[in-house]
Each structure stands twice: as C-alpha cells, then as structure tokens.
Amino acid sequence: MLWCDWSAWYLLPTWCHWLGFTGGLAGAAYWLHWPRGCDRTLYRGILGACVLPLWGFLTFAAFTLGWYRLGKVFTAAGLAATFVIGLCWAVWYVERRSRHYESATKGDAGEGVATRRWNPLDLAAWYYGSRRKRLDQSGLTFLSYSLCFLLALFLAGQISGCREIYESPFGGGKPKKIQQIVKIQQVIKRKFIINPYSAVVFNPPPIHDIKLQILEVTDNKYRVGYGDDPGAGFATGTNRGKVRFIRLEYDGGDWDQDLERNADLNMLLQYGIRTKHRVADRNETRKISQLANFPPRKSPPFVYITGQRDLNIGKGEQKVLREYLTEKHGLLFADNGGSGGWGGQFLELMRRVLPTVEAKPIPLDHPIHRIPYEIPFLPYVAPHGGKDAIGWTVEGRLVAYYHPGDIGDAWADGHAGVSRKIAEYCYQTGTNVMFYAHAEYDKWLRSLEQQEQ
Amino acid sequence: MAASLAALTLAGTAPALDFLEQIEVETFAEMREVERYQLKVAEKHYTKGEYRIAMDEYDKFLTLYEKSPGAPYAQLMWGHCQARLRFVNTAIRDGFQSVIDYWPDSTEAVHASYLIAKSYDNIGQAEKAEAAYLRTVNDYSTHHIATLAKVDLLHLAKVKKDEKKQMLLLADLTYDTERTEANRGHVVNATRELATRHVYAGEYGEAIRALETSYKDGELVKVYNDIAGRAISHFLREEKTEAKGVELSDSVIGMVGTLIPDVLDDEAKRAAARDAYYRIAGLYGTTARPAKVLETYEKMITILGEDDGLLGTLAKFHRGRKHYDKARSVYRRFKNKVAGLLAIAETFVEEERYDEAIAVYAGLEDQVLGNGKIAKLYQDIGRYDEAIATYKTLIEIDRDNIDSHRWQIGVCYESSDRLHNAIDAYSRVDDFPRNFLQMASCHRRLEEYSRALALYNQCKVYEPRAPEVFMLIAKTYEEAGQRENAIRAYQLTCKNYPKTKEASQAHSHLQSKYDINVTLGGAKEE
Known part of the structure; x- marks a missing residue:
C-alpha cells in the first residue's frame, strides 16, 4: 500500500513515506534476527521476503533524494532479485510436491489400474511423456512462473492511482511586471571634529559635507499573483x-x-x-x-x-x-x-x-x-x-x-x-x-x- | 517629375518590400524632398533587416513631419518594424491601430486593418483574427484587401476543418467577388478549389459552372481535365468508385477531343492538337488502358508527323513497360542523333548492359561528352581503374574542366580505398577549403589524425564553414581517443557559434556521450 501511494496514489506526505519505508526496513531487520534456530526453510522464506522492504526503501530513498539513475538501477536490480527468489521458491515447491507424488506412486505400484494423470506437480503426468520427464517439468515450471510474474508486473503497471488534487497557493496580487526600486541609504562617514578655538590654524572640513553612498537595492515591492486577497498567490487557491x-x-x-x-x-x-x-x-x-x-x-x-x-x-x-x-x-x-x-x-x-x-x-x-x-x-x-x-x-x-x-x-x-x-x-x-x-x-x-x- | 522620381525610388526598393509595405506613388509624389529623404533612410535600414534603427527613423519622421502625407505610411512601417522584432501585440496596438485612429481615410488605414487581422493570425489568436478579417471585409468590401482577408478566412476555416464555412467562402470568392487585376490570382485559385471539391463530390455540372467564371472554351476544358485527372486517380484507388473514375475519364476524353481542330493548317492548330492528344493519352494511362495510349501516340504521329518530342514520349512509354528494344527502335528515328544515342545508351544502362552502353557512348562524335559519360558510368558501376583512366584522358582533351576531372579521380581513388592516391588527387584541385576537408577526411580514415587536424586547422579561417570545421576537429580528436581535446573542441563549437546547428549537435553530443552538461553555449543578446 505504501509503495502504491508513493508511486501512484500520492495521498500521504513524504515524511509518512520515509517513516513507512524506514519502518519496513527496521521490521525486516528484526524479523531476520527473530527466527534464529527455527526451521531452515522458514528462515530462508523470511530472508527472501526481507528483500522486498529493502528494495522498496532503497528505490524510494534514491528517487526522493534525486538520485534518479541510482533509483533506476535499484528498481531493475530489485526486480531481477524478486524474479530469481520467486523462481527458486517455485522450483523448491514443485520439486517437493513431485517427490511426494513419486513416493505415493511407488506405494501404489501394481495395486490399481493405470489412470491418466493431469497434475503438473506429478512427474507421472501423461504430457511429460516417458523420457526427460524432469526436464519437461522444470521447463513448464519456468514458463508458468515467468508468465505469472509478467502478468503480475503488467497488473502493477496498470495502477494509475485514484484521485489526485492540485491546489494553488491562496493569496492575491496583480499580474504585472516586477519593478525595480532604488533605496537611498545615507552612510555617515567617520569624521574628525576640530576644535575651532585651538591655536592650530588650518582649514577644517565643513561639518555637513557628508558624502552619501547610494546603494542600489532591488526589491520586489509588489505581490505577484492574481486576486485581491493578502499575500502572494491566487484567489482561488487554498491555504495548503x-x-x-x-x-x-x-x-x-x-x-x-x-x-x-x-x-x-x-x-x-x-x-x-x-x-x-x-x-x-x-x-x-x-x-x-x-x-x-x-x-x-x-x-x-x-x-x-x-x-x-x-x-x-x-x-x-x-x-x-x-x-x-x-x-x-x-x-x-x-x-x-x-x-x-x-x-x-x-x-x-x-x-x-x-x-x-x-x-x-x-x-x-x-x-x-x-x-x-x-x-x-x-x-x-x-x-x-x-x-x-x-x-x-x-x-x-x-x-x-x-x-x-x-x-x-x-x-x-x-x-x-x-x-x-x-x-x-x-x-x-x-x-x-x-x-x-x-x-x-x-x-x-x-x-x-x-x-x- | 516628382511622380517619376517616386516611381524610380520605389523601383529601387520594390523587390525588398512586400505589397503591404510600399508607399503609394501619389503619396510619395506629394511629399517634400526632406521627407522623402527621411523615409529613404528609414527604408534602407528596414530592407537591411536593421529594424530597431528603422523604427527610430520612422519615429523621427513622425516627430519631424507629423502633417506630412507620408505620416500614415511612417506609422504603418513603425508597426511593421515592431512586428519584425516579434513585438506583434505592440505593432497592433501602437502601430496599425494608430494608423486607423489618426488617418482613417488613408490607404494605409486599409492596409492596417488587414495587418491587424494578419498579426493576430500570425500569433495564433484565431478568434481575434477571424473577427478582424471580417471587419476588414465589411469595411473595405470593394478593396483588394477584402479578397486577401477572405483568403485568410478560408485558411482559418481549413485549420478548424469547418467544411460549411469553407464552401461559403469559396462560393463567395468565385461568384460574388469582383475580379480585378490585383485579386485575379486569389479568385482563380478559389475557383479551381471549388471546382475540385465539386468534382470529388461527383457534381460535375457545378464544377464546370464554377470554372466558367474564370475560364472560357478550350482553357476551361484543359483546367477541367487537370482537376478531373487527380479525381480520376483518387476514384480508381478504391474498387467501389472505380467505375465512377472510368466514367469521368471517358467524359473528359470526349470533352478534350473537341479541342482537336479539324484542319491542321497552321502551327497554333497543330500545337493545340498535340496538347489535346497528350491529354487523351494521359487519361488513358491513368485508367490503365495501355493499348489505347499506344493507339493515341501512333495516331498523333500519323496526323502530326514525326518529331523528337513525340518520339521521345512514345519511347518513354515503351521504357516504362520495359520494352527496351521497341524504345531503342524509336530512339533511332530521332532527328537529333546525339540525343537519340544518349537515350539508347541510357536504356542499356537500365538493362545493366553496361558494355553496350559504353560502346554507344564511345561512338559519339563529341569525345568530351562521350568520355565524360563513360567515366561516370564506370564510376557508378564500381570499375574505378577504367574510370580513372577515362578521367585522365578527359584531363588531356578538356582542359577547361580540369579541376572537376581531378576531383572525380580523387573520388574514384577514395571509393576504391586507395586513400593516399586520393589525397594526392585532391591536393591538385584548386578548390579551398573543399579539397582540404576531403583530404583531412582521407587522413582520418587512414588514422593519420595529426595530419587531418593540421588540415582542419587551416580550414578554420574560412568563416562560412568554421562551425562545421570545429565539429570535424572534435570528431577527429574523438576518433584519436583524445577525450579531453574532443570535449574542449565541442565546447568551443558551442561557445564560438552558439546560434548554429553545429552548436546544437555539439551540445547534445556532449550530454549524451560524455554526460557533460557544461557546454559553454547559450544565446547572445540580440
């Protein structure tokens, strides 16, 4: 859901995304530590599932921080990793079920009449023929998995989001040219006061002869916008x-x-x-x-x-x-x-x-x-x-x-x-x-x- | 005296100025000499494209000679300057509209009214333009400018795909607009367009009625034939309208047949008959009836007698159907034997019988022509050694075009990968910088990059091709593996020639190949 919102729905603010993805990553780390000593298969399952929050976080972080190329690399790498992990699990499951059916068939040997089997997990299925059964089953597994993966990818690509809203900032102003104004700043120079009663005679500088230093300051004196409301913006905008x-x-x-x-x-x-x-x-x-x-x-x-x-x-x-x-x-x-x-x-x-x-x-x-x-x-x-x-x-x-x-x-x-x-x-x-x-x-x-x- | 002076002045500048930018001769005659001088100064800058200066000069005219009869013209031209400087709204508001406001009875006010509409049209304000064009049509309905406004209204209706309005305007231009010398071209075009639409709609009578407003008798039939010819091709494209096409074609052939005079006793009548027969053959050709085409040509030859033009058309018909022997037999009947032999050789080339073609060329009396054709043919079919030998012969017998033959020798060597020989041949040609650039290209192929760069650096002085040379230098550095120098050269192209297409290419190349954003280009203040 978080992923969908970030990539298509845009309902939550960015900080929520950061929180969500980082939380997911932390959860994955905790999850990796928790099941130590438990069943190896379960641990491997957790290991595989942890790739998803990691992938999500890395891609989100790269795109949000403006590292678009890196983000693309993470997207592609994550996709490839997901495909491979999923394929491994599919092969594991098919192999396991296949062995189960094989042992069941051996137990039933000679007991009943041979029937046509359709189950693709069963190596004795008629369409695998009598030679290269395992190879055919592996090929079918790979093909079926790839098709399912592509279908899932296609469906994910169709998520275009629900409703999104754009709102201009509220305010007012006039659509007119930006004007430059000049501010005159009086700079009083440090000056020496000569005692006119002193015995020393020379021409003192006139007291009011102060040089003005004019500084040109450009300032945007008016509000750019459209409407009579206060602040720069647009009358039909909103405060958010x-x-x-x-x-x-x-x-x-x-x-x-x-x-x-x-x-x-x-x-x-x-x-x-x-x-x-x-x-x-x-x-x-x-x-x-x-x-x-x-x-x-x-x-x-x-x-x-x-x-x-x-x-x-x-x-x-x-x-x-x-x-x-x-x-x-x-x-x-x-x-x-x-x-x-x-x-x-x-x-x-x-x-x-x-x-x-x-x-x-x-x-x-x-x-x-x-x-x-x-x-x-x-x-x-x-x-x-x-x-x-x-x-x-x-x-x-x-x-x-x-x-x-x-x-x-x-x-x-x-x-x-x-x-x-x-x-x-x-x-x-x-x-x-x-x-x-x-x-x-x-x-x-x-x-x-x-x-x- | 004054009028002739004005005419002289106008004659001097007329080619550079559009109809809407010219002053009336009568107005010019009424002006004082000082006023004329001021206008000529402004006009000189305007025709040179110095619009800012011209604008100031027209402004000066308006300040100094406000009461002059040339004042509305100066105001109009001020507006033109603004429009040329891409300040079109200012041109409308302060230029053209001012002419109408201050001098409403002047000729320039009529032009200004149209120019306001045209300016709106030029900046994509279609609604405002349409309203302004309509105002012009209503205010100056008898003036030529009204026709121009209607033509532009027609264009706007076409853009909006408003068929009804288009037909109304075309009918107005065809039937209701008074024809003058000035508007004849526009009105006749509208007439033809209306007739074309009627023909495509199958309303042949309406089409002829429209054409009758502009054409008479034989001319009408010819124009109708031209319009119907395109419609026939269109009808024949689809099976369901094919019969309609053939039917129209037969009716037009019947009409064209009436143009053939019964007695061909003078050259004009013979020319008219020839034109009609060609048209009939063309219509048979369009409806894919080759036997009828051939029959028409043979009938023409019987009636009008043989000449090279007629024979050439007949031979072209055979060539089009790949009957080369028949075509050659017709070419042999040419009175101009050289033209006939050249055409025969061409048929051999089309059949890829090159040796026979060469034998025909070799039989030509004019050795320069014959050898030139032979050399070109050898070159085209990749027999470079024989081509080079022939070009060397040409150098001996055709000294006037020695550089051209040497160049072709270089091309032959280059095409056959004998690059050192090619460089030698190009170096003998007196055609800087073309030969240097070609030599450098050969050095690059030989991976002699420093020599190529030396040649390119000499070519840089030739300003018109300098941007291209900078790009070639950059590419040479790139091929030589000198990345830094290549980048520098691309950046220099952007920096030195920012307005050229080479700057655009260099900029894109730096971004896509080297991932370099800093290309040092950018617009210059204009």
Whole structure:
C-alpha cells in the first residue's frame, strides 16, 4: 500500500513515506534476527521476503533524494532479485510436491489400474511423456512462473492511482511586471571634529559635507499573483496549496533529462523565491495517463515535458493530454532537450493532440514573455529547433509553450556553462511560463465561480 | 517629375518590400524632398533587416513631419518594424491601430486593418483574427484587401476543418467577388478549389459552372481535365468508385477531343492538337488502358508527323513497360542523333548492359561528352581503374574542366580505398577549403589524425564553414581517443557559434556521450 501511494496514489506526505519505508526496513531487520534456530526453510522464506522492504526503501530513498539513475538501477536490480527468489521458491515447491507424488506412486505400484494423470506437480503426468520427464517439468515450471510474474508486473503497471488534487497557493496580487526600486541609504562617514578655538590654524572640513553612498537595492515591492486577497498567490487557491513542478514521463526517450542535475527543483525553488508563492519541497514526475487522475478544477495548471530522443505517446495518452489542455485548462511546457528530431516529433504530437490549432511563434510582447519578467529576447542554451518559442492558442489562451533551446539545461546545476545573464533570463522565462499558467487557471476558476453565482 | 522620381525610388526598393509595405506613388509624389529623404533612410535600414534603427527613423519622421502625407505610411512601417522584432501585440496596438485612429481615410488605414487581422493570425489568436478579417471585409468590401482577408478566412476555416464555412467562402470568392487585376490570382485559385471539391463530390455540372467564371472554351476544358485527372486517380484507388473514375475519364476524353481542330493548317492548330492528344493519352494511362495510349501516340504521329518530342514520349512509354528494344527502335528515328544515342545508351544502362552502353557512348562524335559519360558510368558501376583512366584522358582533351576531372579521380581513388592516391588527387584541385576537408577526411580514415587536424586547422579561417570545421576537429580528436581535446573542441563549437546547428549537435553530443552538461553555449543578446 505504501509503495502504491508513493508511486501512484500520492495521498500521504513524504515524511509518512520515509517513516513507512524506514519502518519496513527496521521490521525486516528484526524479523531476520527473530527466527534464529527455527526451521531452515522458514528462515530462508523470511530472508527472501526481507528483500522486498529493502528494495522498496532503497528505490524510494534514491528517487526522493534525486538520485534518479541510482533509483533506476535499484528498481531493475530489485526486480531481477524478486524474479530469481520467486523462481527458486517455485522450483523448491514443485520439486517437493513431485517427490511426494513419486513416493505415493511407488506405494501404489501394481495395486490399481493405470489412470491418466493431469497434475503438473506429478512427474507421472501423461504430457511429460516417458523420457526427460524432469526436464519437461522444470521447463513448464519456468514458463508458468515467468508468465505469472509478467502478468503480475503488467497488473502493477496498470495502477494509475485514484484521485489526485492540485491546489494553488491562496493569496492575491496583480499580474504585472516586477519593478525595480532604488533605496537611498545615507552612510555617515567617520569624521574628525576640530576644535575651532585651538591655536592650530588650518582649514577644517565643513561639518555637513557628508558624502552619501547610494546603494542600489532591488526589491520586489509588489505581490505577484492574481486576486485581491493578502499575500502572494491566487484567489482561488487554498491555504495548503503549493506550486508544484510536474514533469511528464513517456516511453521511448530520455524524459528524465537533467532531472538528476536538479533542473526542475532549481526552477521550482527559483519560482518560489521570485514570486514569494509557496512551492512544494520537491519536484515530481507523472505518467501522461496519470493526468486523468486530477479532477477538472483541481488539476495542475502546467506540466513540463522534455527530452532529445524518441517521443512515443499512444492514442490513449494523446486523448488524456487533449482533455488536460482543453477541458482542464492546463498548459504543456515543452522544452527541446537536444535535437531537431525531438522538436519535429513534438510538433507532430501536437498536430494529433490539437488538430484544429496551428502552431505559431509567440511574440516577445505576449504576456507570457512580459509578466512578471520582461524578456528582451528568447534565451536558449543551444538552438535545437529554431530560435522562437512556439505556442498553441485555444480561445485566446496558450495551451502549449514550446521552447526550442534546452532551457532546462540552464536551470540545472552548472547552468550548462552559459553566462549568468542567460541563466537568469532562462529562470525568468520559466517563472513567466509557470506564472502565466497559474494566472490563467485562476482566471478560469473565477469565471466558473461567477457563472455559478 | 516628382511622380517619376517616386516611381524610380520605389523601383529601387520594390523587390525588398512586400505589397503591404510600399508607399503609394501619389503619396510619395506629394511629399517634400526632406521627407522623402527621411523615409529613404528609414527604408534602407528596414530592407537591411536593421529594424530597431528603422523604427527610430520612422519615429523621427513622425516627430519631424507629423502633417506630412507620408505620416500614415511612417506609422504603418513603425508597426511593421515592431512586428519584425516579434513585438506583434505592440505593432497592433501602437502601430496599425494608430494608423486607423489618426488617418482613417488613408490607404494605409486599409492596409492596417488587414495587418491587424494578419498579426493576430500570425500569433495564433484565431478568434481575434477571424473577427478582424471580417471587419476588414465589411469595411473595405470593394478593396483588394477584402479578397486577401477572405483568403485568410478560408485558411482559418481549413485549420478548424469547418467544411460549411469553407464552401461559403469559396462560393463567395468565385461568384460574388469582383475580379480585378490585383485579386485575379486569389479568385482563380478559389475557383479551381471549388471546382475540385465539386468534382470529388461527383457534381460535375457545378464544377464546370464554377470554372466558367474564370475560364472560357478550350482553357476551361484543359483546367477541367487537370482537376478531373487527380479525381480520376483518387476514384480508381478504391474498387467501389472505380467505375465512377472510368466514367469521368471517358467524359473528359470526349470533352478534350473537341479541342482537336479539324484542319491542321497552321502551327497554333497543330500545337493545340498535340496538347489535346497528350491529354487523351494521359487519361488513358491513368485508367490503365495501355493499348489505347499506344493507339493515341501512333495516331498523333500519323496526323502530326514525326518529331523528337513525340518520339521521345512514345519511347518513354515503351521504357516504362520495359520494352527496351521497341524504345531503342524509336530512339533511332530521332532527328537529333546525339540525343537519340544518349537515350539508347541510357536504356542499356537500365538493362545493366553496361558494355553496350559504353560502346554507344564511345561512338559519339563529341569525345568530351562521350568520355565524360563513360567515366561516370564506370564510376557508378564500381570499375574505378577504367574510370580513372577515362578521367585522365578527359584531363588531356578538356582542359577547361580540369579541376572537376581531378576531383572525380580523387573520388574514384577514395571509393576504391586507395586513400593516399586520393589525397594526392585532391591536393591538385584548386578548390579551398573543399579539397582540404576531403583530404583531412582521407587522413582520418587512414588514422593519420595529426595530419587531418593540421588540415582542419587551416580550414578554420574560412568563416562560412568554421562551425562545421570545429565539429570535424572534435570528431577527429574523438576518433584519436583524445577525450579531453574532443570535449574542449565541442565546447568551443558551442561557445564560438552558439546560434548554429553545429552548436546544437555539439551540445547534445556532449550530454549524451560524455554526460557533460557544461557546454559553454547559450544565446547572445540580440
């Protein structure tokens, strides 16, 4: 259950997961010590079962700490270990039952009429023939076990979670540009007071000749958000609401590009610092099909997708994406992570998702490029698919924003070696897109509320 | 005098400026010399792509000569500059809309009205664009701009897959739009599209009625034939519509047959007959009736007499059916013997009878042509030694193209893995940096990496290919196993040429192969 919640249901907070998985590990350790001296088979059974909490803890810890590659290794290794352990137990059980039937057959020898046996655990089953019986039984055991394992794996993969909720942070503010203000700070220099009655005559400095040191201090003087309520946020948000950064998983390529380099997390934190909105503690990933788990008015205002290899998205996922963009008022933030091929595949995907909407370059004076930061030119790390951002507009609202130049690389640790200025513009662009999506979502919710009133 | 001056000025800049970016000749004639000078300065920067400077110059014009007849044009061009700089909303709000607000009766206001719609369309605001196009159509219904707006509305309807609206707009453009010299192209295209839709729907009478608005008599039949030809192919693809295709084809053949004059007493009539026969043969070909095609060609030859064009078509028909002997016998009847022999050789090549083809080429009087063909054929079929020998002969007899023949010798050596010889051949060619790059490529294949790098480093000075050369240097280091140098070279590609496709490739390569995120690229302030 804990595993399902962590990977699909997302109902419990992270600390609960830590507690649960660590507890499971502790339980397994205790369990390993407890049965010493007992039956060897039982001990081995416990030993085998302990692999599961260990596997769960290691995978959970690796993914939660942002070590995605290590997490993948643990996932694969755990899967292989589970398969092998299960297979060993299956072989042990079949062998044991087989011996049992063999000894029973010997006891019955010559007593009755030979009947056709069907039980696969019995070596005398007719379909094993008269030669290589044991080999045939082993083959059947391996095949049956493998099929069962694959079926279980398939069923586990179908767990897409029940219902999930996304809530924006509550607050208010105006969607306008961030202004820079200058604070003048008077710095009084240390000065010598000369006694004017002294016998020494010289020109004393005028007492009020104080040099002012002007310090330019940039401060975010206003609240970024949408609505009249106090604090930075959105009027339709909630007090427990947070801005989250959700990346989409897909088949075929490297959807997790730069994830280990904390690209998403850095962007999320920067968004929080810049807008003063409450943000989640960590970035998240979801399969496209999991977007269907969000109800219409509580779905994420934006999701992020990137990569540089193949982009295989099936018809079912395309339908979920279409529903998310048009009916749930979401925004798809796509970033070409490194090849013209990926860009072409993404444009083709959008043609299938939104067949009646044309892709058009987004002008630099579009609100998404102006609020809260005015972007003078589109920043990129490398021009993988042109130098213009491309957008898909439905009813005056951008539903997809395609960045052609690997903006995620500039958010990642090390910023891909781009200049500080470009890295800053990349963060500003990311902030703008995230803010645009949340503001548009808020507008939509408010309009729905007004209609209902 | 002034009008001719304006015409001269416009003639000088017209190719660089779109119809919606040009000033009216009459307006230009009314302007003072200083005003014209200021506009020309702005226009010079605009045509060079220096939009920021051009924008300032148009702004200056508006400040200095606010009452000038050229002011609405300057305001319109200011909007164009903003749009080019990707500030499209500003262009709409402060540029085009201002033209309409301040100079509502000017020609530029008409253009601005359309440009507002077009700009919305360009940034994907389809609903706003549609409303603005409709406003333009209503406000300036008799102006050419209304036709442009209707064409764009048609495009929007196609994107939205709104069939009903598309048919309405096509009918409007075909039947209700007044035809002028300016809008003729758009209206005729709409007419053809409407007719095409009618043909596909099986409404042949409606299709002809639509075409009658733009074409007369023989021209109408030809256009109908073109449209119906595509529809016939479409119908023949499915069994249930096959009969429909054949029926349409026969009716079109009947119509085209009426274009053949009874008496062929002048060249125009002969040309008309030839065109009609070709069309009939084409329709028979589309409906897979080869005997009828052949019959039509033979009838043409009987009526119109033999000529190389006609014989060539007949021979091509035989070649298409792999009847090479028949094709050759037709080619032998060519009046242009050289063209006939070349075509015969080509048929031998198609049959892979190379020696016979070479014998035909060798029989050509023009030795340069013959040897050139022979050398190319040897090269294509992998007989490199014979190709090299032939190219060497060509060097002797065709001194004008010596570099091309030497290059081909290099290619032959390279293809046959004699790389040192290839390097030698390329080094004799006077074509920097192409030859150096090819020599370096050979050195790389020979694993002589330092020599390859030396050549690439010389090529770096050739600026247009420098990004590519940097990438090749990086790949050479990579092949040589010098990992650090390769990484450095890839990073330099990103750093020095951040806007190029090579920067994109280098960036991806560093990430995928070396797992290096710091690629040193990034946009530059523009």
